[in-house]
Every structure is written in C-alpha cells, then in structure tokens.
Amino acid sequence: LAKTTQPISMDSYEGQEVNITCSHNNIATNDYITWYQQFPSQGPRFIIQGYKTKVTNEVASLFIPADRKSSTLSLPRVSLSDTAVYYCLVGLNTGGFKTIFGAGTRLFVKA
Amino acid sequence: SAVISQKPSRDICQRGTSLTIQCQVDSQVTMMFWYRQQPGQSLTLIATANQGSEATYESGFVIDKFPISRPNLTFSTLTVSNMSPEDSSIYLCSAREGGVGPLHFGNGTRLTVT
Numbered sequence: 001l002a003k004t005t006q007p008i009s010m011d012s013y014e015g016q017e018v019n020i021t022c023s024h025n026n027i028a029t030n031d032y033i034t035w036y037q038q039f040p041s042q043g044p045r046f047i048i049q050g051y052k053t054k055v056t057n058e059v060a061s062l063f064i065p066a067d068r069k070s071s072t073l074s075l076p077r078v079s080l081s082d083t084a085v086y087y088c089l090v091g092l093n094t095g096g097f098k099t100i101f102g103a104g105t106r107l108f109v110k111a
Numbered sequence: 112s113a114v115i116s117q118k119p120s121r122d123i124c125q126r127g128t129s130l131t132i133q134c135q136v137d138s139q140v141t142m143m144f145w146y147r148q149q150p151g152q153s154l155t156l157i158a159t160a161n162q163g164s165e166a167t168y169e170s171g172f173v174i175d176k177f178p179i180s181r182p183n184l185t186f187s188t189l190t191v192s193n194m195s196p197e198d199s200s201i202y203l204c205s206a207r208e209g210g211v212g213p214l215h216f217g218n219g220t221r222l223t224v225t
Contacts, residue, residue: 043203043216099214101154
C-alpha cells in the first residue's frame with residue numbers, strides 16, 4: 001500500500017480557495033487517489049477520486065500531475081462548514097481492497 | 112450510495128464486560144470493514160468482515176478480543192470483549208457497495224470503559 005504524506009493542519013478564511021497537497025511517491029500503476037472528509041462525531045465521507053489529470057465534482061476538484069507522485073485537493077470558496085479533517089488515500093479501487101487511512105489534514109476555516 | 116446505521120451510538124461500560132456493536136446497511140454490499148478511531152486520531156482498520164467466513168484481522172487485533180460476525184450482505188456485528196479502559200474509542204463500520212468504489216461509513220459507536 002502506498003504511503004501518503006499530508007500537512008497536519010491548515011488554516012483558511014471563508015470565501016478562499018483551499019488546496020491540500022498529498023505526496024504519494026510510491027504510488028503503483030493501478031492505484032487510484034481518493035479523498036475523504038470527516039466532521040467531528042461522524043464517519044468519513046467520500047469527496048472525490050481520480051487516477052490522472054483532473055477530476056471535478058460539485059464539491060471539489062482533484063489535480064494529479066503526470067507522474068502521479070502527488071495530488072492536490074482543491075476546495076473552492078470554503079465556508080465555516082468545511083472545517084474538517086481531510087484524508088488522502090492511495091490504493092486499488094477494487095472490492096477486495098482494504099482502505100488504510102493516513103494521518104489526514106485538519107482544515108480550520110475562520111470567519 | 113449505501114446508508115449505514117450503527118447501534119448503539121454510544122455506551123459506557125464497566126471493565127471486564129463485553130459490548131456488541133451492530134452495523135446495518137440499507138443495501139447489499141460486497142465488503143464490510145470495522146475501524147477504530149481514538150479521539151483526535153486517524154482511523155485504524157481492525158478487520159474485514161467476510162460474509163459466510165471468519166473475519167480477516169489486521170496486525171494487533173485478534174478474534175478473541177474482537178469477534179466479528181457477518182451473517183449476510185447487509186449486516187455485521189463487532190464485539191469488544193473483556194473490555195478495559197484502553198478500549199475506550201470510537202468504533203466505525205464501513206462498507207463498499209457493488210464491488211468497486213469508495214467506502215461509506217456509519218457515524219460510529221463511542222465507547223467509554225470505566
């Protein structure tokens with residue numbers, strides 16, 4: 001399983017764009033990159049997943065460079081409710097694959 | 112996406128007793144997992160709950176301490192046996208539907224052992 005490295009914490013202000021970068025130098029050819037969000041007293045929630053280039057959904061964008069050794073989760077115009085822990089995971093996107101969580105990034109959004 | 116319900120949502124238990132946590136998914140899922148999360152920490156995978164066979168445990172977790180059942184494709188239980196204060200944690204059930212795709216989580220069971 002590929003090891004991931006993320007900043008421990010980040011601060012931002014409401015309305016700003018937030019970019020959280022995750023390093024995964026030993027990512028394998030078949031690995032996908034997945035991001036989860038976790039609020040206090042809740043289980044993690046899937047945000048976005050990608051394999052290469054750029055993926056965008058209604059919540060976030062995921063940028064993956066050609067070498068795939070890192071990825072950046074981009075949250076546009078954050079609000080106070082985006083304060084949460086964000087986890088970057090790398091691994092096979094198959095039914096039999098067990099998901100191992102890293103330390104995550106604590107994002108604090110201030111008014 | 113699958114909706115996962117866990118019971119109880121929280122409990123306070125005495126040392127030496129056991130607690131069984133139930134996890135119900137609103138649709139049939141291929142894979143179910145149990146995680147533990149200490150306050151302020153990341154999630155640690157306890158085991159994969161296999162339907163119709165014994166669970167697959169991660170290093171540091173054993174069946175005698177954390178017996179798991181999975182009688183069908185929508186339900187699983189995790190028992191925390193012979194509890195000690197060190198078992199105080201949040202226990203989370205998760206599932207992957209359709210054989211591929213991301214994990215879905217319940218809101219967890221907050222266990223306090225006194």
